[in-house]
Amino acid sequence: SAVISQKPSRDICQRGTSLTIQCQVDSQVTMMFWYRQQPGQSLTLIATANQGSEATYESGFVIDKFPISRPNLTFSTLTVSNMSPEDSSIYLCSVVQGATDTQYFGPGTRLTVL
Amino acid sequence: QKEVEQDPGPLSVPEGAIVSLNCTYSNSAFQYFMWYRQYSRKGPELLMYTYSSGNKEDGRFTAQVDKSSKYISLFIRDSQPSDSATYLCAMSAGDYGGATNKLIFGTGTLLAVQP
Helix, strand or coil, X not given: CCCEEEECCEEXXXXXXXXXXXXXXXXXXXXXXXXXXXXXXXXXXXXXXXXXXXCXXXXXCCCCCCCEEEEECCEEEEEECCCCHHHCEEEEEEEECCCXXXXXXXXXXXXXXX | CCCEEECCXXXXXXXXXXXXXXXXXXXXXXXXXXXXXXXXXXXXXXXXXXXXXXEEEECCEEEEEECCCCEEEEEECCCXXXXXXXEEEEXXXXXXXXXXXXXXXXXXXXXXXXX
């Protein structure tokens, strides 16, 4: 399976600021996803990062709050904008490999907003 | 009602026990079923993948899918302390590359295997 890395692994941020999370894959993948994992809740898909086009956002998530870039087939960024304590969560990127729906996840970015 | 329901636990068992983890779901369109293992402060790791109904075995792990009951299970035989983790079920309707390939996750079951 692909090796996926994320930066930063964790951060503590102040309310009202923004944080950009990077996701790097060691091989080219077509589909990349960004998830949020809040304490005691299931992983929730934020958006699908499409190479060469705008990301596709799930209900409840908007581009102004979570802008995503996908400049090539091995890299994507997720920005959490104008943060509030409610944005404290683990943010994970994932990729699909092969002709199945199995997804492989990065190690996650643990974000705390004060 | 959530699309996928999973008992959050925690579940504590002695080493060597057989562990049964379960999820129920409501969407009859789901046909791909996965189990992920997540250690503390790590990303989810794909453990088992099953298409449609039936059983799949991999070492000490067995995944079962009963689509008629909308129920999936993961069995762990001879459980080890290293199995202590959160286990997440996930499923999708398939259609690779299409709008319906989104994974829906359960909330996860925290398992502790006591030595």
